[in-house]
Amino acid sequence: MKQTILALLAVISLGSCQITTCGVNKEQFLDNYERFVASVNDRDLSYRSEDWKALDEKYKKFTKECYPEYRDQMTQDEKERYYGASIKYYAYKYGKSFKKLSENEGEALVNALENELDDAFDGFGDKIDAFAKKLEESIDKDKIQDAADRFSQFMEDLADDIEKAVDDHDKKRNR
DSSP: OHHHHHHHHHHHHHHHHHHHHHOSSHHHHHHHHHHHHHHHHHHOOOTTOTHHHHHHHHHHIIIIIIHHHHGGGOOHHHHHHHHHHHHHHHIIIIIIHHHHHHHHHOSHHHHHHHHHHHHHHTTHHHHHHHHHHHHHHOOSHHHHHHHHHHHHHHHHHHHHHHHHHHHHHHHHHTO
16 A cells, blocks of 8 residues: 555656656646746856756756647647747857856857857858748748748757857867
């Protein structure tokens, strides 16, 4: 009996971790995600802070585990809220914190990052133009929704590419 109760408590506590982060529905997920991103801004961390490791892990949980759970249920407006929060997260990590770092350590690091990001965005305009052309050719709602879904996937991939470019830059700088 005691073992059954302990096992049940363990299952409930594991499930509550998922519910706490992801929420029980898409609205709660979006609210939790936006509050998380706002809390990152409130912390005002430098880029080199060790606190980013824990924040990045939580960010990955939101984006790799929670978002896929609710993505198909979301409206376009809700997806825009999600992507807006994602962009803010990167801005707080790589924008705001780099500015703070540059005040302490000079402009060279910021300039190097800008060059890396320029490389990462090379051809980005062409991809947007191609997407816009496909969207323009799409007349019925199913095609428009499919194009919007592809664009959403493109934005997810772009965020991953930016993160990889910055990580690669960090590895080069730390050699």
